[in-house]
Amino acid sequence: MPSNHKLAADLLAKAKKLNQEDPLASFKSEFLLPQNVIYVDGNSLGPLSKAAKNRAVEVVEQQWGNSLISSWNVHDWINLPTTVGNKIAKLIGAAPNTVICCDSISVNLFKLLSAALLLSAKQAADDKTDARTLILSQKDNFPTDLYMVQGLGQLLNSGTQTKLELMSVDSKDITRSIEEHGHRIAVLMLTHVNFRNGDIHDLQALTELAHAKGILVLWDLAHSAGVLPLALEECEVDFAVGCTYKYLNGGPGAPGFAYVAERLLPDLQQPLSGWLGHKKPFDFEHDYEKAAGIEQLLCGTPSIISMSVLDAALDMFETISVSDLRAKSIALNDFFQSCVEQINASYSPSDSPLVLACNEQAQMRGSQISYKHPHAYAICQALISEGVISDFRSPDILRIGFSPLFLHFTDMLNAALILTSIVRTKRYTQPQFLIKNKVT
Known part of the structure; x- marks a missing residue:
């Protein structure tokens, strides 16, 4: 003392x-918190809630244990990605059916960056202008965001004349970079809250500035969702990703989420065209035809146990x-x-x-x-x-x-x-x- x-x-x-x-x-x-512990690491992994624990037991023992494969219909497993996505949508100011819960931030980043580049290229072709080849981010962004751009660049730059580049700058230089290089930037990719120092970007102002230069915007909400007010639809954000194991208390390895503005869904094309992203997945057709809505971001079979636990954890936010x-x-x-x-x-x-x-x-x-x-x-x-x-x-x-x-x-x-x-x-x-x- x-x-x-x-x-x-x-x-x-x-x-x-x-x-x-x-x-x-x-x-x-x-919450089921240990005795004599002060947990100030919920920004890395949220703790176990009573509702989440009860749901885990129910899903394993009753749904999987008793209903077996009929649970896809009886317990509506098949719609969990959109059900959970809509719960998250309320927390981030997104319209219904514009958020899907699936995969991880890294995988969802790959999908949305690829889709954004395709949209940017299509716009350039329509406008008869040069293709944009830069993705702008900041140097101290969370590493996985930067790594995914680097990996995507290695894939796209092999044997092509157009070279995708990651342009990472200090936070203070983002606005200047948009103004000076806007005609070359396809996507502005930023994390809303810096993972090291907690700095908050002005999401609305940067989105508006980027749009004025014809740049698509992708926000990482890993340290924002569930704890900061967000208005993705109102701010006309194009894309966003986030995780659910931090402030949303979804559990270790809980699936991530992805947001796409409703206006972009009809023209969206993402490269991981898995069977559940198909328009009619259970027709098992030979050729891929994407689903019309946000479901097109689905790839493989969702992780039902972890997503069910997350679904229960999110119920706590309904009255808050x-x-x-x-x-x-x-x-x-x-x-x-x-x-x-x-x-x-x-x-x-x-x-x-x-x-x-x-x-x-x-x-x-x-x-x-x-x-x-x-x-x-x-x-x-x-x-x-x-x-x-x-x-x-x-x-x-x-x-x-x-x-x-x-x-x-x-x-x-x-x-x-x-x-x-x-x-x-x-x-x-x-x-x-x-x-x-x-x-x-």
Whole structure:
């Protein structure tokens, strides 16, 4: 505890008051969280909800166990990708039947990038202009997004004259790059919330700027869906992808989702033309004919157990507004930051302090806070050993996530007390905390 006992008492009183005023406080009881654990890593993997666990048991024991293959009809397994997609659509401001749940972010990126390039090429041919060959992104985008462009480029550039290029720039240079190179850019591909520092792009402004230059826009919503207000249809976003195992609490390896604006669906062509994306999949015809709607993004048989679990997890959001989730996210974020700063200030300065590695204002960040420290990995491991589960991002970032549905403000205070104590006493220097695990 801080040497200033009055500070400790004041912070605890404030945390309890914030808990009492929190309209989402009761949702914590809907999760199966371990005792004596403060889980601030829901931005990497959301915890198990009671509804999700019950559904898993039901699907395995009753649906699969008793109904067997008839479950595709009896329990409507066949429509789960669109059923779940429509639940997600409500959370991201998308129109009904424009979101499909399937595959992973990486696979869905490949589909949508390919489809966007085909649409861009068709537009260039119609306009009798040169084909656009650039995909614009930013240097510190999540690596899988950049890797998928690089892989797609290797595939498309083999033996062709038109060379697809990834143009990755600093965040501050995105607007300038659009203005200077817009006539060559086919797709603007950005992640709405930066995974390291939590920076939030202005989705509407960048989409409008890109469209003014004839550029299609693809947003990665991995750190946005379920915690930030989004309005994809209103902002006329072309494409989006996202995952469901973070703030949507769908479970490890839960399927991703893909969004396509309704206006683009008739002309969409994606290269992974699997049988369930066919117009009449159970006619088993020789030649492919795509489904008319968002179902054309389906490939193979969906993962029913994981998608059913996700379906149950999403039911929790039916009675919650995303604006309330965002308000609590900011409040948790702000209170934790304030606790760390006030506790640190009550002691003499440390010779290896935590340095804020994100915007100072909680409302300008996603649902996370990031600190830079040369021993961030060891600090993270020391936190875990004391029941505060956070995460590390290379090379030196300690990341704390704020999931509004299961965190209380007293959790934030306790996490701040443990974090500041570990850094101040340098407990992170113990040998067991320096061993790197395969998953960091």
